[in-house]
Amino acid sequence: MRASLLQMRVDESESVQERRLRASALVREQAGADLVVLPELWTTGAFAFEDFDACAEPLTGPTHDAMSAAARDAGVWLHAGSIPERAGDGTLFNTALVFAPSGELAASYRKIHRFGFDRGEAVLMGAGGDLVTVELPGTTLGLATCYDLRFPELFRGLVDMGAQTLVVPAGWPERRRAHWTLLARARAVENQCFVLACGTAGTHAGVPQAGHSIVVDPWGEVLAEAGAGEEILTVDLDPARVVADTREKFPALKDRRLGLDAPVPPGP
Numbered sequence: 327m328r329a330s331l332l333q334m335r336v337d338e339s340e341s342v343q344e345r346r347l348r349a350s351a352l353v354r355e356q357a358g359a360d361l362v363v364l365p366e367l368w369t370t371g372a373f374a375f376e377d378f379d380a381c382a383e384p385l386t387g388p389t390h391d392a393m394s395a396a397a398r399d400a401g402v403w404l405h406a407g408s409i410p411e412r413a414g415d416g417t418l419f420n421t422a423l424v425f426a427p428s429g430e431l432a433a434s435y436r437k438i439h440r441f442g443f444d445r446g447e448a449v450l451m452g453a454g455g456d457l458v459t460v461e462l463p464g465t466t467l468g469l470a471t472c473y474d475l476r477f478p479e480l481f482r483g484l485v486d487m488g489a490q491t492l493v494v495p496a497g498w499p500e501r502r503r504a505h506w507t508l509l510a511r512a513r514a515v516e517n518q519c520f521v522l523a524c525g526t527a528g529t530h531a532g533v534p535q536a537g538h539s540i541v542v543d544p545w546g547e548v549l550a551e552a553g554a555g556e557e558i559l560t561v562d563l564d565p566a567r568v569v570a571d572t573r574e575k576f577p578a579l580k581d582r583r584l585g586l587d588a589p590v591p592p593g594p
């Protein structure tokens with residue numbers, strides 16, 4: 327399986343519409359890949375909180391239409407990163423979209439863990455409540471977005487649903503880049519999965535982005551890692567290795583002790 331991660335630059339030098347056209351062209355250039363991945367909230371920028379409302383769109387809005395056409399033209403599975411989605415009742419969600427090579431929307435995932443504590447996304451957007459997996463030929467994707475990477479129980483839930491390849495679009499800031507690479511490797515090792523984590527380049531809303539999109543194999547080895555700038559990271563993966571090389575030879579997942587989850591503690 328050939329995967330291409332499109333680590334796009336997201337900054338104020340182009341409009342949302344210009345970036346949408348550029349993303350569409352980049353996806354079309356990936357014809358021949360099996361899976362293409364875009365970052366989190368690449369239309370607005372993950373830290374451009376004040377733009378979320380103005381740039382929000384319905385699930386089947388302009389970004390959906392552009393990405394559907396690009397996936398179909400390229401003949402690829404497309405994880406189109408995420409958009410600020412406006413739901414029917416007006417609530418905003420940080421929603422990831424996955425398209426089949428036919429251009430059909432195969433899945434959507436509303437980010438469960440909102441970032442910002444008492445600011446930004448955490449107060450402007452609603453929280454998703456559903457774990458989402460997507461069946462591809464040869465592998466099952468498990469979907470998570472950016473800050474979700476810090477919550478291992480979400481990924482364990484995805485593994486229980488059959489996930490073998492974890493896809494994490496992000497707008498991760500440079501100042502916590504060390505956490506990004508460490509957590510991507512941890513999620514790969516503990517879940518015996520591939521991790522495809524696609525971030526953004528550039529600076530938006532005054533927040534320099536980490537870039538450093540990364541592909542990790544189920545043994546924790548880094549197969550490819552981008553630099554800080556705009557970059558396309560292309561890597562060939564053998565999804566069969568999840569089971570044959572890792573889960574059967576080192577069956578740690580079978581030693582889980584279920585029922586040991588601690589109760590959720592009260593807030594401070």
Ligand SMILES: O=C(O)CCC(=O)C(=O)O
Nearest residue numbers: 372441472473497498502
């Ligand atoms: O967890 C972090 O350090 C960054 C998370 C983030 O930027 C996001 O979820 O948008």
